[in-house]
Amino acid sequence: MASPLTLRQRKRKLQAKENNRVDTLGRTRLMWLMDNEPERMLELYQSGKILEIEDQLARDIQQADRYIKERVKQGMSELEAEDRAVELILAPSGGPEQSDNPPKPLPPQLKEQIIDRVEALEEGFRRQEANKVVLLHRK
Numbered sequence: 001m002a003s004p005l006t007l008r009q010r011k012r013k014l015q016a017k018e019n020n021r022v023d024t025l026g027r028t029r030l031m032w033l034m035d036n037e038p039e040r041m042l043e044l045y046q047s048g049k050i051l052e053i054e055d056q057l058a059r060d061i062q063q064a065d066r067y068i069k070e071r072v073k074q075g076m077s078e079l080e081a082e083d084r085a086v087e088l089i090l091a092p093s094g095g096p097e098q099s100d101n102p103p104k105p106l107p108p109q110l111k112e113q114i115i116d117r118v119e120a121l122e123e124g125f126r127r128q129e130a131n132k133v134v135l136l137h138r139k
Contacts, residue, residue: 023122025061025064025065025082025085025086025090026057026061026118026122027115028086028090028091029057029060029061029064029090029091030053030057030114030115030118031091031111032090032091032092032095033053033056033057034106034111034114035095035097035105036095036096036097036103037096037103038103038104038105038106039103039104041053041106041114042106042110045110045113045114045117050117050118050121051121053114053118054118054121054122057118060089060090061090063089064082064085064086064089064090065085067081067084067085067088067089068081068082068085069081071084071085
């Protein structure tokens with residue numbers, strides 16, 4: 001019989017679940033941006049402004065997260081709220097990609113390079129966050 005999880009283990013498990021959700025939502029938004037704003041994404045990537053892409057993703061995910069939490073409070077299931085957040089905020093239909101004059105798509109290899117750079121940046125942020133030390137005693 002498995003022993004019950006400690007508070008620390010439960011927190012880690014919840015954090016891993018939250019990180020996975022954020023990663024999924026972030027990747028969804030990044031793919032939408034690359035498909036619907038390819039010139040802007042290419043310009044930011046080529047000029048080394050990956051932080052601007054990451055900043056945009058963070059703002060969009062934060063907005064989606066607020067939407068999800070509000071809808072769950074109103075009684076919507078978390079899965080349904082996430083689906084609606086994707087439809088309304090992260091990957092809305094009717095973007096430039098679906099217009100009569102869609103933008104020229106980024107080559108798949110370039111998309112992968114952008115995804116790799118953004119993910120590497122996010123991983124660096126996570127490592128920094130994990131290495132922060134909080135003093136719990138008085139000086």
